[in-house]
Amino acid sequence: MRHPSPLFELKQVSCRFNQVAALSQISLRIYPGERIALVGPSGAGKSTLLSLLNGTLAPSQGQVWVMGQNLAQARATSRRRVQRQIGMVYQQHHLIRNLAVIHNVNAGHLGYWPLWKAAWSLVWPLQVDQAAAALAQVGIADKLYARTDRLSGGQQQRVALARVLVQNPAVILADEPIASVDPERSRDIMDLLRHLSDTTGKTLVISLHEVDFARSHCDRVIGLREGKLRFDCPVSAASDSLFRDLYALSGEPQAVELR
Amino acid sequence: MRFLGQSATAKDISPRSPRSIFSTERLIWLLLTTAAIAGSLFLAGYGQRSLINWGGWPQFWQFVQASLHPELDPVFLRLMGKATLITLAYAVCGTGLSLSLGLLAGILASAVWWRTLWPRWANLAQPAWLTVRAALSIPRAIHELIWGLFFLSILGLDPLVAVLAIAVPFSAIVAKVFSEILDETPSEPLQALVNTGTPPLSAFLYGLLPQALPNLLSYSFYRFECSLRSAAVLGVIGAGGLGYQILLSLQSLRYEELWTGFYALILLNGAVDTWSGLLRRKMGFTSRLDLSTGQPRNPAAQAIARDSASSRVEHPSTAYWVRFSLAGIACAIPLCFWSLRLDWTHLWSDRTGMLLRDILTQAQPGIVTIEQVRSLADLTAQTLAMSVLAMVMAGLGGVVFSFLAAQTFWLPGGILYPIGQHQRGSVGAWSLLGTSRLVLLVSRAVPTPIWALVFLYILFPGILPGAIALGLHNLGILGRLMAEVNENLEDEPVRSLRSLGASGLQTILYGFLPQNLPRFTAYSLYRWEVCLRETVIVGLVGAGGLGRLIAEQLSSFDYGGLVVTLSVFIGLTFVADLISAAMRRAVR
Numbered sequence: 001m002r003h004p005s006p007l008f009e010l011k012q013v014s015c016r017f018n019q020v021a022a023l024s025q026i027s028l029r030i031y032p033g034e035r036i037a038l039v040g041p042s043g044a045g046k047s048t049l050l051s052l053l054n055g056t057l058a059p060s061q062g063q064v065w066v067m068g069q070n071l072a073q074a075r076a077t078s079r080r081r082v083q084r085q086i087g088m089v090y091q092q093h094h095l096i097r098n099l100a101v102i103h104n105v106n107a108g109h110l111g112y113w114p115l116w117k118a119a120w121s122l123v124w125p126l127q128v129d130q131a132a133a134a135l136a137q138v139g140i141a142d143k144l145y146a147r148t149d150r151l152s153g154g155q156q157q158r159v160a161l162a163r164v165l166v167q168n169p170a171v172i173l174a175d176e177p178i179a180s181v182d183p184e185r186s187r188d189i190m191d192l193l194r195h196l197s198d199t200t201g202k203t204l205v206i207s208l209h210e211v212d213f214a215r216s217h218c219d220r221v222i223g224l225r226e227g228k229l230r231f232d233c234p235v236s237a238a239s240d241s242l243f244r245d246l247y248a249l250s251g252e253p254q255a256v257e258l259r
Numbered sequence: 260m261r262f263l264g265q266s267a268t269a270k271d272i273s274p275r276s277p278r279s280i281f282s283t284e285r286l287i288w289l290l291l292t293t294a295a296i297a298g299s300l301f302l303a304g305y306g307q308r309s310l311i312n313w314g315g316w317p318q319f320w321q322f323v324q325a326s327l328h329p330e331l332d333p334v335f336l337r338l339m340g341k342a343t344l345i346t347l348a349y350a351v352c353g354t355g356l357s358l359s360l361g362l363l364a365g366i367l368a369s370a371v372w373w374r375t376l377w378p379r380w381a382n383l384a385q386p387a388w389l390t391v392r393a394a395l396s397i398p399r400a401i402h403e404l405i406w407g408l409f410f411l412s413i414l415g416l417d418p419l420v421a422v423l424a425i426a427v428p429f430s431a432i433v434a435k436v437f438s439e440i441l442d443e444t445p446s447e448p449l450q451a452l453v454n455t456g457t458p459p460l461s462a463f464l465y466g467l468l469p470q471a472l473p474n475l476l477s478y479s480f481y482r483f484e485c486s487l488r489s490a491a492v493l494g495v496i497g498a499g500g501l502g503y504q505i506l507l508s509l510q511s512l513r514y515e516e517l518w519t520g521f522y523a524l525i526l527l528n529g530a531v532d533t534w535s536g537l538l539r540r541k542m543g544f545t546s547r548l549d550l551s552t553g554q555p556r557n558p559a560a561q562a563i564a565r566d567s568a569s570s571r572v573e574h575p576s577t578a579y580w581v582r583f584s585l586a587g588i589a590c591a592i593p594l595c596f597w598s599l600r601l602d603w604t605h606l607w608s609d610r611t612g613m614l615l616r617d618i619l620t621q622a623q624p625g626i627v628t629i630e631q632v633r634s635l636a637d638l639t640a641q642t643l644a645m646s647v648l649a650m651v652m653a654g655l656g657g658v659v660f661s662f663l664a665a666q667t668f669w670l671p672g673g674i675l676y677p678i679g680q681h682q683r684g685s686v687g688a689w690s691l692l693g694t695s696r697l698v699l700l701v702s703r704a705v706p707t708p709i710w711a712l713v714f715l716y717i718l719f720p721g722i723l724p725g726a727i728a729l730g731l732h733n734l735g736i737l738g739r740l741m742a743e744v745n746e747n748l749e750d751e752p753v754r755s756l757r758s759l760g761a762s763g764l765q766t767i768l769y770g771f772l773p774q775n776l777p778r779f780t781a782y783s784l785y786r787w788e789v790c791l792r793e794t795v796i797v798g799l800v801g802a803g804g805l806g807r808l809i810a811e812q813l814s815s816f817d818y819g820g821l822v823v824t825l826s827v828f829i830g831l832t833f834v835a836d837l838i839s840a841a842m843r844r845a846v847r
């Protein structure tokens with residue numbers, strides 16, 4: 001054990017949706033500063049696991065402890081205080097499509113802003129410099145006042161990242177952040193996440209299908225399949241055959257892309 | 260590398276027997292609808308007695324001829340101008356009030372509000388919003404005309420009557436629709452905010468309202484158009500304005516004056532509808548009632564919307580025009596309130612209180628006799644028949660007009676414009692479009708009771724003139740709505756059919772109807788609910804049904820009986836809403 005207190009701790013966690021067991025009997029700990037790649041075929045439960053970590057979902061069995069709190073039982077305010085420390089980049093972006101980019105970036109402040117300030121900022125954007133800096137960092141400085149739904153998928157992904165930059169959380173959870181981006185931009189985004197982790201010590205949990213990026217940008221891999229933990233080890237210990245087995249087809253008619 | 264599953268089994272390839280698009284559920288509804296239509300025709304006296312009153316034709320002809328020479332005397336014109344402004348002011352004030360109250364109530368009646376505010380108490384949240392919804396359904400079930408008569412009897416002749424008669428039921432309708440819009444707005448961005456520790460109120464304001472705003476605004480403009488029509492109807496019961504002037508002219512058989520009133524209404528409605536349509540388009544909101552189908556918007560359509568949005572060049576004059584309109588709205592609302600000189604103290608004056616107490620004490624329903632039950636059942640059947648006939652007429656006519664009155668069909672560059680043919684025939688196309696739009700405008704601009712009185716010249720009294728009047732008025736509304744649906748359809752699939760060599764009718768059959776028919780049916784069913792409520796209006800001018808009884812009981816101050824009739828009527832509208840909702844689910 002490298003650090004005394006884990007950021008996240010899952011104790012025998014299962015999560016089911018009606019009859020489907022999305023996750024079963026998962027136990028794991030995540031410590032500050034770790035860079036974790038979450039891999040596994042479609043439907044393995046990666047998104048579900050990330051939702052448990054940020055408190056969107058409560059487990060059907062077991063406990064999820066985040067920063068020393070059991071989120072399922074915490075009071076609303078203390079739960080929010082924890083959640084402010086967790087930034088999330090979604091597979092489908094989940095941006096407010098018809099607002100200007102600046103407002104979507106500023107949404108990163110909402111955990112700290114009082115209501116009146118949030119309302120006023122919709123009329124007259126506040127903290128524009130900070131938003132502009134965040135956008136410059138993700139490489140779309142010129143889109144500050146563009147309408148979000150007029151951006152391409154990859155650009156929207158960057159807006160979501162800029163929002164997380166503004167939120168400045170201790171942990172960044174990213175659900176397939178490079179799924180809709182070309183190879184060059186993928187590298188950019190992964191570099192950016194890695195850079196954030198290097199410079200500010202942010203913890204990363206990134207779900208992805210790209211084994212190479214898992215190797216080059218992370219230091220721990222967690223392999224999920226059919227809701228079960230298949231492996232959890234340092235990248236150096238994860239061999240090609242381990243990944244191949246994880247993604248291998250088992251007669252299920254399903255298309256899987258391995259890159 | 261791409262691995263594909265081995266098991267694309269024989270099951271997928273084996274030939275299938277053709278399956279009808281009519282599931283059992285749909286088939287049952289189809290049969291029931293047919294039976295309902297047949298029954299309604301029977302109740303209307305079809306095939307049993309003569310329906311057309313040939314003796315009334317000369318007078319009807321006089322009425323028609325008068326359309327060519329409306330009364331243009333300056334004094335009369337000034338009177339009409341003032342009446343027009345009053346009607347407009349009623350509509351503006353009524354809309355303003357109902358939108359602000361409706362927004363508040365709509366937020367409280369939305370499931371997403373309670374879910375966001377109390378995420379942990381999901382089982383408490385549901386009763387909360389169900390209660391709000393149930394409370395809203397009562398004012399909504401009573402037509403604005405009855406509200407008008409009620410306010411008339413406690414406030415006397417006062418402009419408050421018209422404003423309140425619009426505001427009370429419309430607030431409830433707005434609340435219901437707004438809550439549905441909020442609930443159908445994708446809530447993932449809201450959840451995303453909540454999950455990063457945003458307090459619920461901020462998250463709601465930031466993550467949900469902006470996304471819902473286009474739909475909310477577009478519906479608001481549509482509500483304004485509705486308010487204008489209601490303001491005209493309310494005139495007919497004596498609340499003043501254009502409707503009142505028209506009724507006076509009709510009663511004194513001064514057809515020239517009558518037509519002046521018609522033209523004023525048509526101009527006013529046409530101007531407002533055009534302005535509201537243009538404003539919606541300029542603001543980039545295409546559909547105004549996209550909610551009644553409940554179909555989730557498909558991502559492909561969204562992507563296309565995005566592409567077209569990004570390719571749309573915003574012309575600076577557009578921005579000015581929108582700003583100018585919004586500024587106009589901001590000025591018009593206080594101006595209208597001021598010009599009507601509404602005296603709110605009337606609401607709590609002693610006289611109002613006394614009259615209200617009087618009515619409430621008299622409104623104790625007595626014992627209902629078997630005789631009464633039988634007559635109520637009869638009248639209920641008549642009311643239903645009238646609404647069904649009106650709905651069929653409006654629905655079928657609406658579908659036909661939706662193609663004639665849509666801009667994207669026959670005009671050069673339109674979908675059905677013959678490929679390779681330029682300019683030739685475009686005069687015909689324009690006049691077809693113009694005529695059909697005019698027909699729709701006239702049918703919806705003239706209030707239903709006036710149509711009913713006109714049809715009473717050539718038809719014998721009964722439910723048929725009422726049904727036709729209702730059908731015609733609603734055809735005007737439905738045709739326009741459906742034409743907009745056609746105009747907003749993504750045209751790539753249709754154009755690709757066209758390039759395959761499909762003929763115009765084939766294109767409609769394969770391209771438009773499959774995509775739009777569910778929505779058309781949903782609109783028609785929604786309109787049926789409205790028609791049922793509106794049977795009261797034509798009842799007041801003598802077409803049968805519960806409305807007629809309500810009118811009689813009102814004029815003889817039989818408040819006890821009125822309570823019974825109203826309860827039956829409200830029960831009927833509830834049942835109709837349930838049926839319509841079930842059918843809309845079936846066609847989805």
Ligand SMILES: Nc1ncnc2c1ncn2[C@@H]1O[C@H](COP(=O)(O)OP(=O)(O)OP(=O)(O)O)[C@@H](O)[C@H]1O
Nearest residue numbers: 017020021022040041042043044045046047048049
């Ligand atoms: N809200 C839900 N309701 C029902 N079942 C769900 C729900 N969310 C996830 N599931 C099921 O849980 C399982 C795990 O889903 P999850 O989204 O976590 O997979 P994933 O690993 O993120 O897949 P992908 O790589 O395709 O995003 C799947 O079988 C899915 O069908």
Ligand SMILES: [Mg+2]
Nearest residue numbers: 046047091175
């Ligand atoms: Mg996923």
